[in-house]
Amino acid sequence: MLNVRQKSGVAGTNQGETDQQFSMRKVFSNWRKSEKGSMTAFGIFIVAIMVTSAGLSIDFMRQERTRVQMQQNLDTAVLSAASLLQTLGAEAVVTDYMSKANIDVDYNLSVNVSEGINFRAVDATATATLETLFLGLLNIDSLGITVTSGAEERIPNLEISLVLDVSGSMGSNSRLTNLKTAATQFVSTIISGGSGGTVAMSIIPFSSSVTPSQSVIDAITMEDNHDYSTCIEFADDDFSSSSLDLDSTYKRAVFTSRYSDTGSGDFDDADDFNQDWRSCYMDEYFELLAYSDDETVLYNKIQGLLAQGSTAGHTGMKWGTSLLDPEFQAVTNSMIAAGVVDAAHAGMPVAYSDTNTMKIIVFMSDGNNHTQRRFGSDYRGDNSVVWKAEGGTGVWVEGSFDRIYHRYSSWSSSNTGYEYACSWSNYYCTYTEGFYADPDPYYFEKNGNYYGVATETWYNSMTGMTFENLSWEEAWGLMSIEYYESVMGSGAATDWGSTSARTGSQSDTLMSANCTAAKDRGITIFTIAFEAPSNAETQLNNCATSDNHYYDAQGTSITSVFSSIATTIQKLKLTL
Structure with a gap:
């Protein structure tokens, strides 16, 4: 049976579909089929x-x-x-x-x-x-x-050691005057013209030696054999390190001078020591200045410098590196406690690993390292030839020849040349009465005889006196080498200036070792050869961090050299 469903609309449309929709579906259907x-x-x-x-x-x-x-x-x-x-x-x-x-x-x-x-x-x-x-x-x-x-x-912090040659030759050709101008402008640029960050600048003047302040010496272990000076006599091994070894005992340098200002000089008168030949300079203007950011203080230090002595650049460099080495912190604390350094600089020098701090040495010299004079063991230690009187009635002075007489005539004479005949049977002699001479404060001993420094008299007996034997270090602080040799004869000057001295070549080697130690620690070294001879130029060039950190200066051009270094330091700060 055929069932036919009736739908409205066009034949072939789906139920509920309009004619327009049907047409569109048909078009798309045809598209699909083609x-x-x-x-x-x-x-x-x-x-x-x-x-x-x-x-x-x-x-x-x-x-x-x-x-x-x-x-x-x-x-x-x-x-x-x-x-x-x-x-x-x-x-x-x-x-x-x-x-x-x-x-x-x-x-x-x-x-x-x-x-x-x-x-x-x-x-x-x-x-x-x-x-x-x-x-x-x-x-x-x-x-x-x-x-x-x-x-x-x-902005990195700066720790700067400004190591400056003030030897006698710096007094020539207006070098010291030009240096003062240049160094003062350098300080101004670094302190006032900088771009932030803290600055701790030390000024280390050097000539024959470097003079640390008493507050520095109080913080280290040092021989206690005299108190005339604070200079250290460094051993050769000390220069292989950038630091001071605070666990070691340092040798205190002898304080004396090769010559006196007045003839052979006076005893117990250090003011009579010839300035250019002193072994250590204890004048305030020679003392190093540690860790300051006060422009006025730094200016005054620079302006007060004087030119005296010979050149010991290796010692200047040793102190320059030591003031940047963190081992020095204990010394810094001592100086702060003594009121020498501002408390704001506590903790300096900072550790080498502190990436926020730049450590810089600016080293200037006008000459070669000279012979560094020092005594050997014959003139160091206990048991010198000098004795200090401590008490007693005075030195007993035997009676002396007065007159010789002939027993059988009226002839007599006071000529001491006839004293040899006093024992002859036909002669007899008279002598003055012995006495106790007023004691001299000090005596020299030589071959059983004693020379009183005040009476300038030799005595053959010390009866009636008590004495203290001075060490050589105590004795040298009371006399020049010239005075000593006027009493005791030659020998000491040769030992001091030659036999036991450190030659200029040896000093060059030690300075080179210290420069290397500093650079190995990351310290940046700028060097300036100021109207210096060729050997000094070579030594300073080798010491610098690089060829670009070495400068040659002539006359007033040293101002532009210091200015260039200051500008370079500021640029380094910005790239750290």
């Missing part, structure tokens, strides 16, 4: 994909554009905020920059600031949500944006 229709459907699909992709790209491009805008403005903001010259609060600076950037989305901003006396670090993060236009087709209604930026400005 190759042309299949290609058209594929084309529509491709077009749809392309349109969708373009829409997605637009949203992602909008996201990237906004991200770049936020990143650029945040970078600029944190750079400005991190500047140590910035007087406004870092967070306020970042916020202000971002608010004026015309960013077309709402954002959240967080800023973290870390800062100290010589650094400021700023980190910032900005987040935003961008509503999409086309990604909603994929149920993505928004895209997140996060940008971060950080900036830090850190």
